[in-house]
Amino acid sequence: MKTIEQIAAELQGYDPQALSADRVNEFLARLVEPVTTTEDVSVFDALDRALAADVVSPISVPPHDNSAMDGFAFDSALLQSGQPLKLRVAGTAFAGKAWSGTLQADQCLKIMTGAIMPAALDTVVPLEFVKVEGDVVEIPPGVVKAGDNRRLLGEDLMAGQPALRKGQTLGPAALGLIASLGLPKVTVFRRIKVAYFSTGDEILTLGEPIREGAVFDSNRYTVFGLLKRMGVDVVDMGVVRDEPELLEAAFRSAAQQADAIITSGGVSMGEADHTKAMMKQLGDVAFWRIAMRPGRPMAVGRITEDGKSSLLFGLPGNPVAVMVTFLAFVRPALQRLMGGTVTAPVLLQAKCLEQLRKKPGRTEYQRGIVSKGADGSLTVRITGNQGSGVLSSMVEANGLIVLHHSQGNVAVGDAVDVMMFSGVV
Numbered sequence: 346m347k348t349i350e351q352i353a354a355e356l357q358g359y360d361p362q363a364l365s366a367d368r369v370n371e372f373l374a375r376l377v378e379p380v381t382t383t384e385d386v387s388v389f390d391a392l393d394r395a396l397a398a399d400v401v402s403p404i405s406v407p408p409h410d411n412s413a414m415d416g417f418a419f420d421s422a423l424l425q426s427g428q429p430l431k432l433r434v435a436g437t438a439f440a441g442k443a444w445s446g447t448l449q450a451d452q453c454l455k456i457m458t459g460a461i462m463p464a465a466l467d468t469v470v471p472l473e474f475v476k477v478e479g480d481v482v483e484i485p486p487g488v489v490k491a492g493d494n495r496r497l498l499g500e501d502l503m504a505g506q507p508a509l510r511k512g513q514t515l516g517p518a519a520l521g522l523i524a525s526l527g528l529p530k531v532t533v534f535r536r537i538k539v540a541y542f543s544t545g546d547e548i549l550t551l552g553e554p555i556r557e558g559a560v561f562d563s564n565r566y567t568v569f570g571l572l573k574r575m576g577v578d579v580v581d582m583g584v585v586r587d588e589p590e591l592l593e594a595a596f597r598s599a600a601q602q603a604d605a606i607i608t609s610g611g612v613s614m615g616e617a618d619h620t621k622a623m624m625k626q627l628g629d630v631a632f633w634r635i636a637m638r639p640g641r642p643m644a645v646g647r648i649t650e651d652g653k654s655s656l657l658f659g660l661p662g663n664p665v666a667v668m669v670t671f672l673a674f675v676r677p678a679l680q681r682l683m684g685g686t687v688t689a690p691v692l693l694q695a696k697c698l699e700q701l702r703k704k705p706g707r708t709e710y711q712r713g714i715v716s717k718g719a720d721g722s723l724t725v726r727i728t729g730n731q732g733s734g735v736l737s738s739m740v741e742a743n744g745l746i747v748l749h750h751s752q753g754n755v756a757v758g759d760a761v762d763v764m765m766f767s768g769v770v
């Protein structure tokens with residue numbers, strides 16, 4: 346396990362006082378060591394877990410050539426260009442059982458979607474394209490060509506081929522794919538546990554009476570939601586007051602229980618509180634100023650308790666900064682910790698409807714509302730106030746406009762990258 350100092354020495358031009366967002370992720374990639382314990386779980390329990398081994402298909406899917414349509418299966422060698430083709434119907438093949446009759450040269454087979462295609466037949470003409478008179482089917486010229494509407498054995502997956510790769514985080518489609526292979530269980534990495542607490546004497550827990558200068562704790566809930574969406578176990582430790590004994594107890598307890606600890610608040614420059622001091626005292630921690638907006642200050646490292654070490658992410662206090670730093674840094678780091686392959690979010694390009702001021706030399710995230718313009722292309726405008734405490738704008742937004750490190754001002758009509766908040770599957 347590398348220390349903060351060792352990692353810092355490995356990274357060219359590492360400056361904790363002006364770290365680019367990319368550098369932060371490079372640093373974290375070196376700091377985070379994936380869990381190694383694996384377990385076999387049922388398909389239902391595998392959602393959001395990272396695969397610990399390739400899933401090799403034990404069977405071919407589909408297991409035989411079959412029809413993609415309800416129609417008539419025939420031998421395409423009989424097709425003559427420009428000529429209608431008349432064939433007698435030898436019988437009907439239903440899905441789920443093989444048709445066992447024999448076919449003469451001028452015969453076809455009525456066939457249902459999913460039914461096995463007899464070896465001699467290679468093409469299916471859909472019902473709606475043919476004329477049927479008694480037991481004779483007439484296929485007009487030009488409606489099908491050889492091989493149409495036939496699904497081939499193994500066209501989805503071939504027996505013996507890897508269907509899913511180690512490190513893949515399993516979503517709904519992957520669950521279905523595993524089941525389609527007939528596999529009731531799958532080997533995944535163990536679930537990770539992440540402890541969270543909010544710090545700051547001005548932070549109220551829900552239910553506490555309102556007092557002057559105090560604000561309700563919102564970070565606890567946004568972080569909870571972000572962690573749940575990743576499928577990790579969450580240890581909620583509430584709000585910890587700014588007293589050394591309470592902070593020490595919280596950090597020690599978190600390090601004992603969890604693979605990672607996330608805190609918010611108390612890491613900015615002017616802090617007069619004990620959070621930073623306690624992180625320094627109990628762990629191997631770096632304190633950074635990141636070239637980004639929002640979310641400049643952040644602490645990262647490890648806290649070890651009883652020989653067990655936990656990753657530490659000391660996020661800034663401002664509610665929007667918490668969400669942005671989570672998405673930019675904590676999420677990929679936790680993906681790695683879970684044994685997953687780190688996937689960068691897919692950025693969409695949208696035409697910016699507003700002029701945005703942006704200084705090169707830092708990454709900025711602006712809350713955006715993406716919609717479809719009159720011509721069908723994507724456009725984005727920003728929510729009003731971009732203050733890092735304005736959480737309502739995160740609710741209003743459906744994505745973050747990412748203004749990259751070296752990018753400058755944005756003019757009306759320029760294309761910008763947007764990280765959308767949600768996908769469908």
Ligand code: AMP
Pocket residue numbers: 543544545547548560561562563564565609610611612613661662663664734
């Ligand atoms: P700090 O990083 O501790 O200087 O906090 C920056 C700002 O975020 C301050 O205005 C805090 O009141 C606010 N803040 C810190 N923690 C929370 C929290 N858990 N919920 C809501 N606001 C917070």
Ligand code: MG
Pocket residue numbers: 544545610611616618662
């Ligand atoms: Mg504070």
